[in-house]
Structures are given as C-alpha cells and as structure tokens.
Amino acid sequence: MSTILQNDLLIKAALSQQTERPPVWMMRQAGRFMPQYWEIKNKYSFLEMCKTPEIAADVTMLPVDLLDIDAAILFSDILVTAEAMGGDLSFEQGVGPRFSNPVRSAADVERLDVDCLDKLQYVVDAIRVIQQRLEGRIPLIGFAGAPFTILSYLVEGGSSKDFKLTKLLLNNEPALAHRILKKIADVTIKYLNMQIDAGVNAVQLFDSWALALSWNDYRDFSHYYNTYILAHIKRSVPVISFCKGSSVFAPMMAEANPDVISVDWNADLKNIKQSLPQGIAVQGNLDPFVLYAEKHVIKEKIHQLFERMRGENGFIFNLGHGIMPDIPFDHVKYAVDVVKEFRY
C-alpha cells in the first residue's frame, strides 16, 4: 500500500481508533438502485461488467462520485472464485446466479480446480484502474465470499430459500463437504492475498448465508474455514468479517480474529460491541428496509443507532445487509448525508 489516504476514517474505525464521526459505506452501494448503473447494465451482461476492468472501475466509482461515500468497494461478485474453480456461472435477469454444473458428487468435487488464480487476473487489473481513479481520496475495499456461502451456491446450483441440498450434504456426507470447503478456502486465501498485493486498503469476507446454520454446524462448516482464511491472509490491511447471523455468531466470529465484525440488524450493536474483545470494531447495522421510509424516519433511526454508539471507538456505519434494488436513490443519498453531518 503506497498512497496516503486523504480520508482514512474507515481504516481508523476498523482499527478501533478514534474518529470524529462514524465512516459510512453500504453493501451493494454500486448497484441497481442507481439509474447510472442501468445505463451501463443495459449495454453489458453482469459478468462482462465484472471482467472488464474499465467497466468494473466505472461502476465502482458511481457511489464515490454520486454518494460521496467514505469507502469504495470493488465491483465484482463473491461467485467469481467459484467460476474460476470450474463452476459454469451465469446471471439471469430476475433469477440471480446459476451454476449449470452443480457440485454434488465426489467426482464433481475432484474436478474443482484450486490452481485457478490466473483466471481472476481481471480483478487485479480492475483494482489498479480503480486506485488510479481514486487517487488516494478514500479506501478501496476488496472482498471474497466465505467457503460455506460459496459451497451453498455450488451445491444448490444457485440461490436457495431453505438450503435443503446443502444441509443434506453437510449431514449425510460431511467428509465430502469438508473437501469442498477446504478447496474453496485455499482459493480464497490466494484470491484475497492477490487483491491485497494489488492495492486494496481493506478486505471483507462475506458469509451471507451462515444464518441458515445451527451453532454446531456454523462452528464446523463455516467458522473453521473463516478462521483458517484469516490466519493465512496478509494482515497488512484491516479485515472485516460479515455474516447474516452475526447477532448470534459474533462471539465465535471474534475467535477468528477479524479487525471488524459486520453485524446484521437483529442485534443491539452496542451490546455486541461490548461483548467483544477490545480491539474488534463493529460495522452495521441499520435494517436496509428503513431506507424505503420517509426521510425523517431514516434520520431518526440513524440517530437512534448513533446515540447508542456514542463514546464507542471502532464503529463503521453500514446496513445490516445489502441495499435493495428498488430503494429510491435520493433516500440512500440522504442517509449518507445524515451520517456525514453527525459528530460524536
């Protein structure tokens, strides 16, 4: 990491240092709620956008230019690692991600390629273009999907409501599940290190669907591999660990030693923060549905959260999960402005 950041609020908060206000960024901040996203999306497929560094950079910069946000997040998807490993990935309008060759048998697992990092070179190129455009104004967050969440897409062949096939595999064939998870974890370590070497200023591990698991299964099939990843990536930049289910799993997540735990909207953020070891920051945790509401409600709910967090170092404002595509753009902008006007 070479450039000195002009706005380093996110890095300071991630390292539990004092800031004059919480930094703000939002999961899915470069996406479909923005008319400017559609201008680009109408010309290219989602995967073309991810794989063309100039376009990925254009989309990454949208919330930087239009929302004046405190951090950019690389425009990509958590499933690109699964694609590089051999998953035949497509994104269909209204359907979401699809793998035409789901991983369900021992032979399928053998075929998963762990020497696939060269296929993700476009991410390195995108990071370089984005950092040239950011010119050190704000940090760039890189990311990867956590092994359990990636496994669920590979096994189900796409999104799932109940993770039935995933849970059948964990219960009936745990050894096979562990072979998949280990392969994904090894790729994820190399992939995150590649992003760190390319110049991202922080990384976030997304374990979006951990919420589906019981305490014991979370420990064995998710937490174990996230711990392994956090122990093997370069810790030269802050690491944010996100999972839906963090309201429950936070004590275990802390054992993996992240710099920040990103919390869903169920928990009281201050209670979570105070239950964690010193030096672990929290990120969150506004219910994204609040952003549909009238502006005075948005302001009240953000201030409610801030009043709770007053006096706590190590707090990054974010949503409990991603922005929905039909949230009005001016509501998102308003929320960012409310955060930026606040002072501790």
Ligand code: CP3
């Ligand atoms: O946050 C950002 O702005 C950065 C970009 C980003 C995307 N996906 C863009 C995207 C990030 C960080 C992700 C991560 C991701 N992808 C997660 C973890 C975060 C989370 O929300 O839990 C998951 C589970 C995925 C898998 C995925 N990708 C799904 C389920 C979908 C369909 C989503 C839907 O709402 O229909 C995607 C597609 C996707 N990823 C889009 C975007 C902007 C929409 C693509 C389009 O324009 O059609």
